[in-house]
Every structure is written in C-alpha cells, then in structure tokens.
Amino acid sequence: MGDVCEERSSVCVSGGRTRVLVVGGTGYVGKRIVRACLAEGHETYVLQRPEIGRHEIEKVQMLMSFKKLGAKLVEASFSDHRSLVSAVKLVDVVISAVSGVHFRSHSILLQLKLVDAIKEAGNVKRFLPSEYGMDPSRMGKALPPGRETFDEKMEVRRAIEAAGIPHTYVLGACLASYFAGSLSQLETLFPPKEKVTIYGDGNVKVVFVDEDDMARYIAKTVDDPRTVNKTVYVRPPDNVLTHMELVGIWEKLSGKELDKTHIHAHDFLSNMKHLDNKGQKAGIGFMFHLFYEGCLTNFHVGEDEEASSLYPDVKYTRMVDYLRMFL
Amino acid sequence: MGDVCEERSSVCVSGGRTRVLVVGGTGYVGKRIVRACLAEGHETYVLQRPEIGRHEIEKVQMLMSFKKLGAKLVEASFSDHRSLVSAVKLVDVVISAVSGVHFRSHSILLQLKLVDAIKEAGNVKRFLPSEYGMDPSRMGKALPPGRETFDEKMEVRRAIEAAGIPHTYVLGACLASYFAGSLSQLETLFPPKEKVTIYGDGNVKVVFVDEDDMARYIAKTVDDPRTVNKTVYVRPPDNVLTHMELVGIWEKLSGKELDKTHIHAHDFLSNMKHLDNKGQKAGIGFMFHLFYEGCLTNFHVGEDEEASSLYPDVKYTRMVDYLRMFL
Secondary structure: HHHHHHHHOOOOOOOOEEEEEEEOOOOOOOOOOOHHHOOOOOOEEEEEEHHHHHHHHHHHHHHHHHHHHEEEEEEEOOOOOOHHHHHHOOEEEEEOOOOOOOOOOOOOOHHHHHHHHHHHHHHHOEEOOOOOOOOOHHOOOOOOHHHHHHHHHHHHHHHHHHHHOOOOEEEEEEEOOOHOOOOOOOOOOOOOOOEEEEEEOOOEEEEEEOHHHHHHHHHHHOOOOHOOOOEOOOOOHHHHEEEEHHHHHHHHOOOOOEEEEOHHHHHHHHHHHOOOEEEEEEEHHHHHHHHHOOOOOOOOOOEEEHHHHOOOOOOOOHHHHHOOOOO | OEEEEEHHOOOOOOOOOOEEEEOOOOOOOHHHHHHHHHHHOOOOOEOOOOOOOOOOHHHHHHHHHHHHHHOOEEOOOOOHHHHHHHHHOOOOOEEEEEEEOOOOEOOOOHHHHHHHHHHOOOOEEEEEEOOOOHHHOOOOOOOOOOOOHHHHHHHHHHHHHHHHOOEEEOOOOOEEHOOOOOOOOOOOOOOOOOEEEEOOOOEEEEEEEEHHHHHHHHHHHHHHHOOOOEEEEEOHHHHEEHHHHHHHHHHHHHOOOOOOEEEEOOOOOOOOHOOOOOOHHHHHHHHHHHOOOOOOOOOOOOOOOOHHOOOOOOOOOHHHHHHHHOO
16 A cells, blocks of 8 residues: 555655545435445544434444444444544544435435544545536526535535645546436336336436445545545546436336336426425426536536546446346 | 355255245334345245235335335235235245234234134245244243333244244343333433432343344244244344443443442332333333343253354344444
8 A cells, every 4th residue: 555655645644545525424425425435445434423323223233234344333423522533533524415405304414523523633635525417516496495415515615625624525427226227207106117207308317326336436546636625526537327218228227118208398387387396306406407407517517627537446337237127 | 145044945946046925014023124134145035914005004015115125915814814825835934923011012813814814825945023022931921011022022933832833032132212212211312411229239130132133033933943942042142231220321322420229129110000001011010020030041942953053144233233332
C-alpha cells in the first residue's frame, strides 16, 4: 500500500490505510458503502447511534455483521455534539449516507451537525455528504415538494464549503433496484408482465447504476486527490439508456414484448394532483425531471469527473446483467 | 441421498430432495429458515406475495438473494385461495414463519387460509405453522394482551389437527438477538454497560437459542419421521440458563461487574399499567412468564422430542460465544 499512500498523500495515514467513518451505515446505500470501504481496504468505522440499540434488531445485526467483516463501531449521537466530534477525530474521511427520501426519512439537514463536528475536529481530509442522486446544483427549478431535497442538500453543501472542508459530491444516477428492476414503473419493484408505461417518447437518456457499483465508486474516490472539491458524476457509458432501451433489454431477455402506453408530460404530472402523500408527490416530480427533462444527461461533466473513467478497473454491472436476476 | 430418502420415506420424493415451501420467508425468522433449508439440501420454494413487489425494496432484494442461492420463488397471495393451493401443490412440506409479534405484525390467523389450501391440495406431508416461541398449549392462563398470540396459535393448531394435516410444532426458546444480546433487558438490544435489572431472584431457568440454530433444527425436522405430529422443543442443554447465569457470562466476558437491581414480580407487572402500547404490554407479560414463572422449563419434554438430542450434529451456539460479538 506504500506507493498508493504516497500518491494519495492528501489523505493517507501512516501504514497506508485510509480511515473512513460511515454515517448512516445501516441504511439502504450506507450498508453498501460500509462493505465497499472494507473491500477497498479502508480502515472502516461505522457510526452507531443509540436509537438503533433500542428496537431495530435488523440494524443491530447488520452492525454486528460489519464488525465481523472488520469494521469498528463508534458510538455517537446527533444530539450530542461532543460525541460526534470524538467520532470524526478518529478518521481521515467521513462519508454520510443519511436518508434523503421522503418515504424513508428525510434527514439531510442533520448533516449540518456533522459539518459542525468536522469543522471543530479539524482533522478530516475529506467529507462526502449524502448525495448519490440528481445533482442538486442543477435542480434549482425542480418541482415541489421534491425540490426540498435539493434545497436541503445545497444548504449542506454551502455549510461544507463555508467551513472550508475538503469534499467530494458523488451522484448522478438512478439506483437500479428502484429504477431498473421496475422498468421505472411506479408502484412496483419487479418488471411488469404485460403492460408498461413509457414516459413521453421514451427517448430521453437516463443513467442507471447498481447500488453496489455506486458504493464501490464512493469507496474509491475518498482518498483520490483527483476528486478533491469536485463532483464525481456516476455515468457509466453502457448504462446511459433511454426508457425505451431499458424496456427493450428486458423484452429481449424475457422473450416477451410488452404492451406500451406512452404518457405525455402533462398527463404524467397531473397524477400529482390526486396524491396526498408527500413522498409520492415528490416521486412523480423526480420521475418527470429524470425521464422527460433528462436532468441526469442534459449537460457535460466539464471540469468535474466521471466515475467510470476515473476507475476503469471497476467492472460495473450492465443493466442486461442486472435484469437477468428477475428472469 | 438415497438412503436418507428411504429412511424418511414419509416425505421424500423421487430424487431424494425434500421440496419445502417457506411462507413468510422474508421475515425475521423466515429468512433464516430459507437459508437453513437451502443449506440442508432441500428443494426450497419461497412464497412471494404481490405486496412485497410494491414498496419493500429490502424484501425484493432478499428474495433475489434467495434465488441466487438456489431457491425458487412462487407467486401467491393470501387473498387468492387458488394461488395458495397451486403453491402448496408444488411441495412436500410447508413451513410458515408469518409474524406473530405485535410490534411487527400479528398475522397468525392468516395461516387458517394456508391450512385451507393445504387441505384442498392434499399432497402436503408436513406442515410447520409459525410457532418458535413459548408453547401455546401451556399458556392457557397467560396474561392479556399477549395471550392473544397463544390463543390464535392454538386456533391454527386446532384447524391443522381437524384437517388431519401431518405437522410439527417447533418451539421453546428465547431468540438470542432479543433476549441474550440485551441480557434480557427491556428497551435495549445491546448489553447494558453499567446497570442491569434482574427478574426476581434471577434463578429461574430460561432457554436461549441463536436464531440460526433454531432455523437449522427446523430444516432438519421437516422430513424426519420421528417428529410427525409432535412438538419439538428447542432446549439445548448448555443454553438452559438462569438470568443470573446469563448476566454472569457477560460480566466474565466483558471483565466488568454490573450493578444489579432485583425487581419483584409484583413491581415488574405494575409496569404494564403505565403502557398504552399493546406490543409493550404483551412484552411485559411474556417476560413475566419466561423469567418469573419459568414457562419454558417448568415441565418435562415427555412423549415429545427435544431438538438438540434429535440432531446432535448441530453444533449449536453457546451464549458465551453469542455474546462475544458485543465485546
């Protein structure tokens, strides 16, 4: 590891292993980040909130499984600043994966407490806030109520940047388990059997990524000097697909053509009116930005970085292989 | 497998592999049963309810992981009798692990629909209803509201027996993740650090079992002619411990003596009065039956069977080893 350490000297500690703390490590993306960090050889710490110990047996067991894999658990609470400071003092890198979706919990602003702790501790060489989806810096005109997520992520970014904390924003793809397995249909997580709704003409480019690949890119970027203070877009070329292409992949795999109904943007958005649930309303808006506006692909990466170019050694999962498990 | 098949001819099919359907296979105990059945070499089917496909991404991914391990998914719904009949027609054995705890969901009586389907299908050689805890046939005088669980389990048993369905009831131990990791304290799932409440004198014998061992015993019993129409008590001798013994094991492991407060039965039960939550009230009652009355150990197994004697090849986890992961 010595040469890697020299090359990435901005983060490496003696011995060559990067010490990483994952906050939100028992969550949907977080658990993958923990495993990816361990697989990457990082000295991996996982924040253990006291709340977990009271009722959430699956999370307790997940923490224990991380421990078995070599992670270290660190007790700290968002309601105890000193405990957060002590936790971040242990590491070089902090990765946050607190939830930012309304149908789970929307805890993006909790990260302001983490920023305060990192600022006070003064030792953290890289912070990755919870991003991983659409680029909030490009979603200033997003539809409410989902736009709240982007606004809050931007508030966290401003706090990070104001505090001068070196950071990386990793984002830019639809997580495959929600968007690919369902062929991007609402109200299902499995490929539909007979009928599929196509958003508009279905020819807008979208980006899909297996959650485990996302986690691998995250684990790789944390001590990479090329990504300091940059956005890393996850845009693996073979997974930049239109809705029609995604559906076509499944049709070819399953050997069955689906009955397609194209839905116009206006009609799609009118769905939002009938919903009371904030999470569902937000979901409709997100789908609109992704599948009609093409918010993941309607710009060039430019001065920032793209994950699959940075890390060509990651053999990312193509959607044809992802979808195969549903056969 | 040929000789095993002959020996266990009541269940074996041609080829020697027992075909097992797990209902509730994505649940807390069910997921372990699925894995144990696969490890045991059974041809394992997992019921896939349509509800799972709508929102429960973790359960969808769990089903996919089972498929990767070799299980077959069978779509069926409790609200579609024909689908249940078709599902149970595929197998020799049905194992139910539907939830029967109030703080998850209390679905014990749903199993009456499963009994109807098994009765109609006519091919099932063994049914294991969801039991796994205290023996409902011995809990006729249990405290409300928890007693509902026992009453409903008995209702399911009566339906099974009236339909003449060969069955096995596997039960009789406290699941370690809830009862051992917490040193049987309420409101925590981790060993307490300073203080511990001891129930009464702490000298009543209780039985603890690692959930994975429970699942292994279940997977072994399904095609064992010795267990037809019997109760299999899970009472591994080294895991029959008093509360004081359990606490002592942890104190020795951690090298720290805990501050002990003994609580009298009367005072313990008075906790119930202050609670509104049904699940919590039920929990207090269960703890009373377990730790004051000794409901798991105040009788002999008699004509029934004991799991660790039936399957001495299972090297069950001792609580000293279970607790070690919390160090």
